[in-house]
Amino acid sequence: MTGQPMVIAVHGWMDVGASFQFMADSLLAQGFEGEIVALDWRGFGLSDTSGSDAYWFPDYLGDLDALIDQLSPDAPVDLLGHSMGGNIAMSYAGVRPQRVRRLINLEGFGLPDNPPEAAPQRLAQWLDELKEPAQLKPYASLADVAARLQKNNPRLPDDKAAWLAPHWASKRPEGYALRADPVHKRVNPVLYRAAEVDACWRAITAPTLWVEGADTQVLRWWGGRYRREDFDARLAQVTQLQRRVLPDAGHMLHHDQPALLAAEVSGFLR
Numbered sequence: 001m002t003g004q005p006m007v008i009a010v011h012g013w014m015d016v017g018a019s020f021q022f023m024a025d026s027l028l029a030q031g032f033e034g035e036i037v038a039l040d041w042r043g044f045g046l047s048d049t050s051g052s053d054a055y056w057f058p059d060y061l062g063d064l065d066a067l068i069d070q071l072s073p074d075a076p077v078d079l080l081g082h083s084m085g086g087n088i089a090m091s092y093a094g095v096r097p098q099r100v101r102r103l104i105n106l107e108g109f110g111l112p113d114n115p116p117e118a119a120p121q122r123l124a125q126w127l128d129e130l131k132e133p134a135q136l137k138p139y140a141s142l143a144d145v146a147a148r149l150q151k152n153n154p155r156l157p158d159d160k161a162a163w164l165a166p167h168w169a170s171k172r173p174e175g176y177a178l179r180a181d182p183v184h185k186r187v188n189p190v191l192y193r194a195a196e197v198d199a200c201w202r203a204i205t206a207p208t209l210w211v212e213g214a215d216t217q218v219l220r221w222w223g224g225r226y227r228r229e230d231f232d233a234r235l236a237q238v239t240q241l242q243r244r245v246l247p248d249a250g251h252m253l254h255h256d257q258p259a260l261l262a263a264e265v266s267g268f269l270r
Helices: 017-029 057-071 084-095 116-130 142-152 158-168 194-202 218-225 228-235 258-269
Strands: 007-010 036-038 077-082 100-106 169-172 175-178 208-213 241-246
Touching: 007 017, 007 057, 007 084, 017 036, 017 158, 017 258, 057 084, 077 084, 084 100, 084 194, 100 258, 142 158, 142 175, 158 169, 194 228, 208 258, 241 258
Parallel strands: 007 036, 007 077, 077 100, 100 208, 208 241
Antiparallel strands: 169 175
């Protein structure tokens, strides 16, 4: 140990902790001497499933809190999150500001606000989905898994896709299945309330680095329900904020530009 705070890295939805390997390799190659720990959220990667009918964001906060208590009980950590993990990391840093020294959000835009009027339809959809077993598509081979990764991210080169495939999926009787609980595919019955998220983001005290890919298309998923100006207003509530944009990178910027990202991360953490 070098005295550098531990870096806790938390992945996005339908991803795994191993996704950070390329960034971690670049950090080490650039002389970073801190310890980096990447978790698998419950129901993803090598973690157990919850066994429930849905996954709740407060449970992710509980998992992260328990992990930090185990790994760094007496010192704050540097917390880095991508996508869903970035959203969770931001909320955690507002709820437990004393536990986070530096905060890095990689494309954790969060979600659009859901008004209370959306509750009946959302709950009805969830009840309907409960009537059918949750399933994920199997793949015939790891090569097919790698091809799927590259379909999701055309920038991902063959060697990285081949390395990620066995971390992203495992052999089952029906073929290769993603290391993810199929329940994640069900609609969440709990509405995402922007006012509650905003309150957590305003409570963040750690210096915060926001990093996005220059070619990100994430907000287009939501159409007009979540505009860029809505997100910018949310992010502007963070008091000690730095912003960076990585060239030639999309949403999976830790795959697209691991060396450039590592340089930004190591500089910020130092």
